[in-house]
Amino acid sequence: MTAQSPAEGSATTTDVLLIGGGIMSATLGTFLKQLAPDWNIALFERLDRAGLESSDPWNNAGTGHAALCELNYSPAGPDGSVDPAKAIGINEQFQVSRQFWSFLVSQGHISNSFINPLPHMSFVWGDAHADYLRRRYESLSAQPLFRTMEHSEDHSKIAEWAPLIMEGRDAGQRVAASRVAGGTDVDFGNLTRQLVDHLGASGVELNFGHQVLDLTRASDGGWDVRVKNRATGEARTVHTRFVFIGGGGGALPLLQRSGIPEGKGFGGFPVSGQFLRCTDESIISRHNAKVYGQASVGAPPMSVPHLDTRFVEGRRSLLFGPYGGFSPKFLKKGSLLDLPFSVRPGNLVPMLAVAKDNTSLVKYLVTEVLKTREGKTGALQEYYPEGATEGWELITAGQRVQVIKKDPKKGGILQFGTELITSADGTVGALLGASPGASTAPPIMVNLLKRCFPKEFGGWEPKIKEMIPGYGVKLNENENLLEELTNDTNRVLGLDG
Numbered sequence: 078m079t080a081q082s083p084a085e086g087s088a089t090t091t092d093v094l095l096i097g098g099g100i101m102s103a104t105l106g107t108f109l110k111q112l113a114p115d116w117n118i119a120l121f122e123r124l125d126r127a128g129l130e131s132s133d134p135w136n137n138a139g140t141g142h143a144a145l146c147e148l149n150y151s152p153a154g155p156d157g158s159v160d161p162a163k164a165i166g167i168n169e170q171f172q173v174s175r176q177f178w179s180f181l182v183s184q185g186h187i188s189n190s191f192i193n194p195l196p197h198m199s200f201v202w203g204d205a206h207a208d209y210l211r212r213r214y215e216s217l218s219a220q221p222l223f224r225t226m227e228h229s230e231d232h233s234k235i236a237e238w239a240p241l242i243m244e245g246r247d248a249g250q251r252v253a254a255s256r257v258a259g260g261t262d263v264d265f266g267n268l269t270r271q272l273v274d275h276l277g278a279s280g281v282e283l284n285f286g287h288q289v290l291d292l293t294r295a296s297d298g299g300w301d302v303r304v305k306n307r308a309t310g311e312a313r314t315v316h317t318r319f320v321f322i323g324g325g326g327g328a329l330p331l332l333q334r335s336g337i338p339e340g341k342g343f344g345g346f347p348v349s350g351q352f353l354r355c356t357d358e359s360i361i362s363r364h365n366a367k368v369y370g371q372a373s374v375g376a377p378p379m380s381v382p383h384l385d386t387r388f389v390e391g392r393r394s395l396l397f398g399p400y401g402g403f404s405p406k407f408l409k410k411g412s413l414l415d416l417p418f419s420v421r422p423g424n425l426v427p428m429l430a431v432a433k434d435n436t437s438l439v440k441y442l443v444t445e446v447l448k449t450r451e452g453k454t455g456a457l458q459e460y461y462p463e464g465a466t467e468g469w470e471l472i473t474a475g476q477r478v479q480v481i482k483k484d485p486k487k488g489g490i491l492q493f494g495t496e497l498i499t500s501a502d503g504t505v506g507a508l509l510g511a512s513p514g515a516s517t518a519p520p521i522m523v524n525l526l527k528r529c530f531p532k533e534f535g536g537w538e539p540k541i542k543e544m545i546p547g548y549g550v551k552l553n554e555n556e557n558l559l560e561e562l563t564n565d566t567n568r569v570l571g572l573d574g
């Protein structure tokens with residue numbers, strides 16, 4: 078443990094420095110407070126509050142991603158069959174998150190106000206999509222993690238599940254839906270702020286309104302991190318043993334500044350988005366599900382249209398989207414120079430390769446950007462045929478910075494998942510990318526702990542097992558434990574209603 082400098086009221090040296098006050102830093106800080114309570118931790122966030130960028134509830138879709146309804150996690154193979162492996166992997170990760178959050182609630186560190194039970198549905202139309210959805214249902218429902226999945230092509234059954242999507246629909250249209258009643262909606266902003274408040278109460282030094290400008294290797298192997306108070310303009314350097322670059326879209330430039338070889342070659346492609354938010358309470362109250370459809374050609378997988386109920390600070394709302402867009406900013410409150418400044422000799426080849434190979438994405442984004450308000454209502458009506466332009470307002474979602482990375486064959490590829498980057502000596506970790514994102518912050522952070530703190534990790538395992546009782550166990554292969562943990566977490570998180 079290192080000493081702080083109380084004379085200045087803020088640390089000049091610390092054990093752990095967390096960059097960013099989003100869900101990722103908040104989760105890592107929470108783990109470390111449990112595992113190494115005597116370590117000094119300082120958090121630096123450029124905005125005035127935690128969780129205002131991608132983790133804010135209006136900036137993401139609030140889906141507890143467990144691959145229950147998102148079709149991109151269970152695509153059809155070349156022969157049309159559906160391999161459940163990827164969906165199982167995502168669901169197993171979400172089980173880890175549920176257990177970690179339940180531990181924190183049961184300890185009284187946070188309340189369960191951030192999570193609500195909400196059915197997850199996949200909904201498609203037309204023969205090809207309906208045939209695929211049936212095959213997906215047959216493949217997934219054979220797995221213990223997806224055993225409660227229901228499926229129907231019956232208009233009246235689907236109308237029972239989600240009336241808005243069936244009212245006014247052509248009675249002759251072939252439609253299909255799969256549904257899991259036990260899905261969740263997660264207010265990640267609420268969760269982030271609760272976690273950060275708990276960190277503050279546990280002695281973590283919280284520095285809001287502080288921008289991290291640079292990080293350089295110190296002579297003792299740690300890091301000197303340059304931070305600026307945005308209100309006063311005053312800059313100072315904080316020395317740390319370990320730094321986590323949890324800046325969301327702002328992580329890439331800082332990773333590049335660190336100069337670690339593991340960060341070379343990475344680039345970012347920002348995709349912005351908008352949602353239509355319903356303002357009519359009589360419509361909002363008639364929908365109770367997250368209904369995900371199929372992505373348009375070229376659309377990034379997580380830009381699939383969805384009509385979804387959300388609970389923001391406990392209040393029910395209804396949103397449709399996202400509509401894709403383009404902005405060179407890496408953060409919603411970022412700079413238009415973010416993208417051009419991120420181009421380096423080391424990532425130029427991957428970035429050019431991605432530009433060449435992703436013309437369908439560019440075409441998709443151009444079409445989306447040019448979509449008029451009527452065009453947007455047209456897209457809404459595919460999911461809610463009686464939806465009108467009135468009664469809906471457009472809101473801007475968070476920025477997703479999709480990861481561009483080197484590829485030996487293609488030169489560079491665009492990746493839609495999250496990428497955890499750690500230095501060989503374990504003194505720095507960074508998180509890039511968006512999906513499945515916030516839902517899987519706890520398993521991502523366990524992975525980071527394993528990679529960055531190999532000496533301590535063995536000693537930490539009993540505590541990790543206390544926080545995550547199914548740690549290291551594949552629940553899909555252990556039905557009894559799956560049932561026990563599902564019941565426990567449902568009860569603690571208030572999901573059994």
Ligand SMILES: Cc1cc2nc3c(=O)[nH]c(=O)nc-3n(C[C@H](O)[C@H](O)[C@H](O)COP(=O)(O)OP(=O)(O)OC[C@H]3O[C@@H](n4cnc5c(N)ncnc54)[C@H](O)[C@@H]3O)c2cc1C
Binds near residue numbers: 121127133141408475
């Ligand atoms: C449109 C959209 C929909 C999504 N839907 C879902 C969903 O349904 N379910 C799900 O699980 N995930 C979803 N995600 C992904 C999820 O929102 C993100 O994975 C997650 O919020 C990322 O958390 P983070 O802490 O890495 O980043 P953020 O929440 O963006 O936090 C990063 C923080 O770092 C700060 N920062 C940046 N640079 C600096 C700097 N230099 N100095 C100091 N502070 C800095 C920023 O101000 C910000 O507060 C969605 C994302 C988007 C954009």
